[in-house]
Amino acid sequence: MATTSGSANKQSTLQISGMTCAACANRIEKGLNKLDGVTSANVNFALEKASVTYDPNKVKLNDMEQEISKLGYATVKETAQFQLEGMTCAACANKIEKGLGKLPGVTSATVNFALETARVEYSPDEISITDMQAKVKQLGYKAHVKEEDGSEKDHRKKEISRQKLMLLISGILSFPLLWSMVAHFSFTSWIYMPDFFMNPWFQFALATPVQFIIGWHFYVGSYKALRNKSANMDVLIALGTSAAYFYSLYLSLDWTFGSSGAHHELSLYYETSAVLITLVVMGKLFESLAKGRTSEAIKSLMGLQAKTALVIRDGQELTVPVEEVIVGDIVLVRPGNKVPVDGEVLEGQSSVDESMLTGESIPVEKKAGDPVIGATINKNGMLRIRATRVGKETALAQIVKVVEEAQGSKAPIQRVADRISGVFVPIVVGIAIVTFLIWYLLVEKGNFASALEKAIAVLVIACPCALGLATPTSIMAGSGRAAEFGILFKGGEHLEQTHRINAIILDKTGTVTKGKPELTDVVTDGDETALLRLVGAAEKNSEHPLAEAIVAGIQERNIELPATESFEAIPGYGIQASVEGNSVLVGTRRLMDKYGVDAKSAFPVMEQMEAAGKTAMLAAINGKYAGLVAVADTIKETSAAAVSRLKEMGIQVIMITGDNERTAKAIAAEVGIEHVLAEVLPEGKAEEVKKLQAAGKKVAMVGDGINDAPALATADIGMAIGTGTDVAMEAADVTLMRGDLSSIPDAIYLSRKTMRNIKQNFFWALGYNSLGIPVAAIGLLAPWVAGAAMALSSVSVVLNALRLQRVKVKH
DSSP states (O other): OOEEOSSSOEEEEEEEEOOOSHHHHHHHHHHHHTSTTEEEEEEETTTTEEEEEEOTTTOOHHHHHHHHHHTTOEEOOEEEEEEEEOOOSHHHHHHHHHHHHTSTTEEEEEEETTTTEEEEEEOTTTOOHHHHHHHHHHTTOEEEEOOSSSHHHHHHHHHHHHHHHHHHHHHHHHHHHHHHHHTTSGGGTTSOOOGGGGOHHHHHHHHHHIIIIITHHHHHHHHHHHHTTOOOHHHHHHHHHHHHHHHHHHHHHHHHHSGGGGOOOOOOOHHHHHHHHHHHHHHHHHHHHHHHHTTHHHHHHHHTSOSEEEEEETTEEEEEEGGGOOTTOEEEEOTTSBOOSEEEEEEOOEEEEOHHHHOOOSOEEEOTTOEEOTTOEEOSSOEEEEEEEOGGGSHHHHHHHHHHHHHHSOOTTHHHHHHHHHHHHHHHHHHHHHHHHHIIIIISTTOHHHHHHHHHHHHHHTOTHHHHHHHHHHHHHHHHHHHHTTEEESSHHHHHHHTTOOEEEEEIIIIIEEEEEEEEEEEOSSOHHHHHHHHHHHHTTOOOHHHHHHHHHHHHTTOOOOOEEEEEEETTTEEEEEETTEEEEEEOHHHHHHTTOOOGGGHHHHHHHHHTTOEEEEEEETTEEEEEEEEEEEEOTTHHHHHHHHHHTTOEEEEEOSSOHHHHHHHHHHHTOOEEEOSOOHHHHHHHHHHHHHTTOOEEEEEOSSTTHHHHHHSSEEEEESSOOHHHHHHOSEEEOSSSTTHHHHHHHHHHHHHHHHHHHHHHHHHHHHHHHHHHHTTOSOHHHHHHHHHHHHHHHHHHHHGGGGOOOOO
């Protein structure tokens, strides 16, 4: 916990991870002490803590954390998720975000106005959850720790029920007032209106509960905002409706007790304040209902999880909630049931539908020793598995976490909206005052009621709700829709950056190709089965990936392999073995030369195969050439179509590989890639990315997320192709769960669609305000019409964002 030391200095404690000995502690201590502004730093190796006294005007906690990171260690951070109550517009979100961000020990705070959540990264030794909640309360709002047991959903349901009740009461009370207003128009003179509807005290009785019961939260919100030296939507609504209500009250008193008592025709504005509040409440209800739909992707992902698991404990089969399964539990999965947690098959054989994770519709065969993933479906056999990852550690939970964090993060474009929202309300209040003065002093000299009406219209039409919703709702809907297609954006910034990509580097192995060699060709003048029987028997002793591919291909042909009497691997040449009394050689040209085997007749065919991207191996039996076998890392079925789509999108496609140039060009030509970078070492891939960036390209690197980590980190966008391993998710900005290239153009397409949607929202929100304010100021907009337009603007922005949930991609 931070404590003040002296008049200016501050003392903080940092939890450190990664230290292995006292020397590590000394290194960190020296590094921290060198920072300008640090008075003293003491690192306790046993407690793994650093106690630092420093001048906060010269050095920040972030600076210390960066120094520790440079030294190769890490500060322990925790993340808190809060459900917020009381926000009415983007200005509220900005205020909470800034307030939390200034707290000692808070590294970052992100408030999502659309989701009504806050995500705070903090140092647990510096600040507690209670401190953060107290800060939010001080700002005039409430923060509940976000639960995973559905309490958030219950809170949202209760809030929507409350809004519906408020709207019903407000609508019933406001309807007679609206009726009396409409009946004033000449074209509605046919509408019957009881005389008492025009009585000012009848109108007062209807308007007062709406103003001070239904609309009370506007006053509370205004007070809290102004107390904290900021302004929000509540200020505009409270100002506008209060002006109309209190001016009408003044006229009512004057009509009863003053000189106007004899006059029966009054221009009252009770209906303006009441109808405005009703429309705002209605708009907020529609907004809440629409916002609830933006998190459908999370709900559908969570719905994939099994609810219960059949575990064996103390020899008994027990059905328990999936949350109670622990690592090491033995779980039975019956045919047709979902696999409850990630695990390893101990007994049984079955096919498992993994389409929820990989997008591959063909079930995957599982046997003892194979891994299984939670939420996949066991098709036809009983499986006995050992739980290896449960709860938040499962693959599905990791996916949900990535999507939640992406939906809760801010895209850089949102900063524009945040800056505008921060100054918008004070400017609007200023415009409303100027509008009132111009009408009262110059246009309709002395007509207070008319000038007030124009000022109220300006205040109401300018509420910046739509502006605050423009970005987060689109990010939520876009990232959620992407997740449904197996595309996981780690944050809003990556979703935004992806649409700028104009060059893509594809790793060959495992990205363009399957990454698993297969036996493709067998050439022999003799008996093919006899040759494969001896070659397979020899190769099954080798651990080389190509040998494994040959053996697997031979076994698929249902050829039984005999035992070997002897075996020798000759590095760089091949293998030599004795099978059923036969001397067997399998390998390169050099192996044949070494043992004096004449295999020249096979060289032309061998060269043709190598030119086609295959690896060919010669075989000799008892010192005579017998044939050759070829192995290739076959191209994924979707690669050529995906490359074609990328080109159509105007994106330069480059393939990078450590393979020889002949093989690389053969693979590239097959999928339609003209630019090839061959014989590139893993560390050289990042350099190739930098070269393209230096040429002005926005580069995406696509790899497996492990071997290509340096290049993935260097690229503007790193994409990991695979089935969502932890390492791949960590290494990349975007994880493509479905292991084919078609997800790349899909990701770019979804990013482009999302950014277009955000720009549409901005255009509508800003254009609406820019046009609405002058229209209201010149008197062409009645306050109640302005209120309706303001309410509808927020709803329209959310509904536009929801269109992203219907976007379809090509497969």
